[in-house]
Amino acid sequence: MALFPLTSNFEGDFVLQLVPVDTEHTMxxxxxxxxxxxxxxxxxxxxGHILRVRRHGSTELLPRNLKVxxxxxxxxxxxxxxxxxA
Amino acid sequence: xxxxxxxxxxxxxxxxxxTPKYVTEDELFPPKLSGEFGLPLSAWENYDEPYKQTxxxxxxxxxxxxxGAYSVKAALERSRIFENADPGWKSVMKAHYGxxxxxxxxxxxxxxxxxRFSKAxxxxxxxxxxxxxxxxxxxxxxxxxxxxxxxxxxMDWAFKAYDTNEWAMIAARHFFDDIMMxxxxxxxSIMLTFSFETGFTNMQFLGLAADAAEAGDHTFANxxxxxxxxxxxxxxxxxxxxxxLIENGKKEEAQxxxxxxxxxxxxxxxxxxxxxxxxxxxxxxxKQSFKEFMEEWIVAxxxxxxxxxxxxxxxxxxxxxxxxxxxxxxMHLGSYxxxxxxxxxxxxxxxxxxxxxxxxxxxxxNDTWGQCWDVFIDNVVDGNMxxxxxxxxxxxxxxxxxxxxxxxxxxxxxxxxxxxxxGRLYHFGSExxxxxxxxxxxxxAGHLSIVDRFxxxxxxxxxxxxxxxxMGLAPGEIxxxxxxxxWAEVYRALRETRKAG
Numbered sequence: 001m002a003l004f005p006l007t008s009n010f011e012g013d014f015v016l017q018l019v020p021v022d023t024e025h026t027m028x029x030x031x032x033x034x035x036x037x038x039x040x041x042x043x044x045x046x047x048g049h050i051l052r053v054r055r056h057g058s059t060e061l062l063p064r065n066l067k068v069x070x071x072x073x074x075x076x077x078x079x080x081x082x083x084x085x086a
Numbered sequence: 087x088x089x090x091x092x093x094x095x096x097x098x099x100x101x102x103x104x105t106p107k108y109v110t111e112d113e114l115f116p117p118k119l120s121g122e123f124g125l126p127l128s129a130w131e132n133y134d135e136p137y138k139q140t141x142x143x144x145x146x147x148x149x150x151x152x153x154g155a156y157s158v159k160a161a162l163e164r165s166r167i168f169e170n171a172d173p174g175w176k177s178v179m180k181a182h183y184g185x186x187x188x189x190x191x192x193x194x195x196x197x198x199x200x201x202r203f204s205k206a207x208x209x210x211x212x213x214x215x216x217x218x219x220x221x222x223x224x225x226x227x228x229x230x231x232x233x234x235x236x237x238x239x240x241m242d243w244a245f246k247a248y249d250t251n252e253w254a255m256i257a258a259r260h261f262f263d264d265i266m267m268x269x270x271x272x273x274x275s276i277m278l279t280f281s282f283e284t285g286f287t288n289m290q291f292l293g294l295a296a297d298a299a300e301a302g303d304h305t306f307a308n309x310x311x312x313x314x315x316x317x318x319x320x321x322x323x324x325x326x327x328x329x330x331l332i333e334n335g336k337k338e339e340a341q342x343x344x345x346x347x348x349x350x351x352x353x354x355x356x357x358x359x360x361x362x363x364x365x366x367x368x369x370x371x372x373k374q375s376f377k378e379f380m381e382e383w384i385v386a387x388x389x390x391x392x393x394x395x396x397x398x399x400x401x402x403x404x405x406x407x408x409x410x411x412x413x414x415x416x417m418h419l420g421s422y423x424x425x426x427x428x429x430x431x432x433x434x435x436x437x438x439x440x441x442x443x444x445x446x447x448x449x450x451x452n453d454t455w456g457q458c459w460d461v462f463i464d465n466v467v468d469g470n471m472x473x474x475x476x477x478x479x480x481x482x483x484x485x486x487x488x489x490x491x492x493x494x495x496x497x498x499x500x501x502x503x504x505x506x507x508x509g510r511l512y513h514f515g516s517e518x519x520x521x522x523x524x525x526x527x528x529x530x531a532g533h534l535s536i537v538d539r540f541x542x543x544x545x546x547x548x549x550x551x552x553x554x555x556x557m558g559l560a561p562g563e564i565x566x567x568x569x570x571x572x573w574a575e576v577y578r579a580l581r582e583t584r585k586a587g
Binding site for chain 2: 005007009011012013014015016017018019020036037040041042043044056057074075076077078
């Protein structure tokens, strides 16, 4: 359990944002933490969609239950948070 | 007694150079301060300034300029122009004075470096006058806003801004420290006078003078027009230096300095001038869009200045041409969304009429930046104000110190340009910002951005209150919407009409 800073690049938003997460958080929890700062503020919610995490610029989505500690992120690394039809 | 004409003695007088006997040339002109280009004194004696002025001429002309600007101010002091001005226009003044006034003072020391350490006699003369110009600009742009300090606390930032850790000031200082406070005399002439002043201050001052006259603020219009006449003279210091460098096989070194300075200047203008022109200035007073202004002043004129000089266009020119239609929209949305961290009150500038203008000037605006504003506007109309404010920091670029941003909405295209250097992960807002860092990593690597400072625990408590305190923003100074959200009424009415229909 340790605080870990990531940088969120949220689909539909215009700016990268600092998002503090926990090393025990899953990718679903990372996506939810990032959504707090974008959805309903500058990005509309998309009913029928879930949010997925991928490394910045990658097309491969990270497993939903993968933990931050297991993902091998560097502190402040940028992750893309993208919408996926549920 | 007959007095010689100026041109009968000017060249001889200003080229009467010392021939050092008791010290070496390097002791008289230390390379670190005079420029490490390896060119001897004799090469610099060919420096030929296009604008020649003597000290008595300078004093006479400057006295007249001061008399003009100060008398307009005195005549209009009781006019209540400030009290009656559109709040968006007041924000323009506050942003301008805070970002510029103390920077002008700092520029006096950069001019003084050229005055003492340049090997070119003509440059030493020009920058003696340039140094006095900058002192004048600093003094005027502190004196003129001072009459408004008692009416509006944010006006105090004309003086205060430069000493704070407010994020936009960190960005401005990082840029000016790089191009003028920590460079040798020749590099200052290229980066400050040629790249920044020829290219960009023209635009800020001419553009703003036109907007000020339109807004009825003749004091401000006269002030900045008066300053611009000095700028257009001392901005010519760099051109002849570039010529000397190119003639002596130093084009590559010269080009690199131009490329670095032009990019930094562009980023600063995208946050300072872009929002002012396309969002704060009332619609009826807008003459051109920011992009049109950039195309006329930078793309057309500066491009010619570069090629006439024998330089190439910066390698990133295609990136730059694309950016001038995009970046400032994000800078506006970002500075507006994080508005408590500003020392002025930004105008939103997104009524249906203003959006129609934006869509016309920037086709696709509604499908991109407009998408973010739609969510924001709904929150304001619903009274859901908590969601119109941020709860975290935007990630800022380790070069320009401004938010890393791109195109939102249907055209979503936001990229980070990371770089790991000596075990630290740096983030950049563009390929060019990263390239600048890579040219001389040790020059920049130790600097901490506002986000780095937050993560290092230098901002306490780690929330908005702590951040505002760190930035020096006291109650009564923190920014909020310039029009107190009155512009949202039209959207409220539209919604009511739709419901009734």
